[in-house]
Amino acid sequence: MPETLTPQLELLPPARRLLLLGLKQLGESDAEALSAVAYLSVPAVRAHLAGLAKLGLVTITRRPEGPGRPRNRYALTPRAESLFPQGYARIAHWLLEAAERDPAIRRPLFRALVEARLQQAAEAFDAPTPAGRVEQLARALDQLGYYPVLETVPGSKWRLTLRHCPFIELASEHPEICAIEARVLQVALPGGRVERACSRAEGAPACTYLLQSFR
Incomplete structure (x- = not known):
């Protein structure tokens, strides 16, 4: 298996x-x-x-x-x-550059991206507890190549550090990508709080999120 x-x-x-x-x-x-x-x-x-x-x-x-x-x-x-090397980020960059020229295309494109990512997250994070969903989140991010480090903080809190961003060039020019990923993290903690402490797209050495569950 x-x-x-x-x-x-x-x-x-x-x-x-x-x-x-x-x-x-x-x-x-x-x-x-x-x-x-x-x-x-x-x-x-x-x-x-x-x-x-x-x-x-x-x-x-x-x-x-x-x-x-x-x-x-x-x-x-x-x-x-x-x-092996993939060209998806480059193709995505070309698509977003094309959408930049036409707001009528840009809005529905990003709406579709958000809806697709949130739907995938809703299906992937199904553990019965917040801690279980955060663990599922870390595994999913690892599979996508983010090299995550998950640390437990007292009080139903976690520090999630993403040591690599497979979309860094894309995110640097299109910060909406980071916003979409932040919303995906929120899906893992419904009713909780997701706070971005620092971001590689803004010059930090890693992306760090503070996650807190209220359940």
């Missing part, structure tokens, strides 16, 4: 990182070809690929190749694609 969160490519062990990069370059391949890419023995390659399969990043398919036993073939899963 694959783990819930997709790991970051740069945080994987070097051997597994090389194998994933090898599969990206070669496409579907076998352990022998990948051993040359990763400078590992074939048994070591198979062991690492089995681990990557458990993470949901690699598929293993047995295929006949001439006489003898079928051979395992390995390939990246769609989930593994998120480990």
Whole structure:
């Protein structure tokens, strides 16, 4: 059963990182070809690929190749694609730049963005307690690449520090993005309070939020 969160490519062990990069370059391949890419023995390659399969990043398919036993073939899963550079932020920037020129487009665009993000949050944060919902929030932010640090503060309070922003260039030019994310945090604490203490888009080294529950 694959783990819930997709790991970051740069945080994987070097051997597994090389194998994933090898599969990206070669496409579907076998352990022998990948051993040359990763400078590992074939048994070591198979062991690492089995681990990557458990993470949901690699598929293993047995295929006949001439006489003898079928051979395992390995390939990246769609989930593994998120480990490699994506151009979504650039495309989003282009869309927002286009919307800047026409307020009639800008207003419904941001309204749709807000509604979509809030709907996703409402479905994701379903724990029965505020503490449980805040934990779900931290896991969701980790999956999105924010590298969150969640600290408990006495009195039903939490300090949430986001060490990375996957949308920093976009947020620096379009602060509405930060406002949308702040509203998503609020969904995790209905009836509570979300206060932004500092923001990377404003020059701080990290984004920090103070969360408080009144329930």
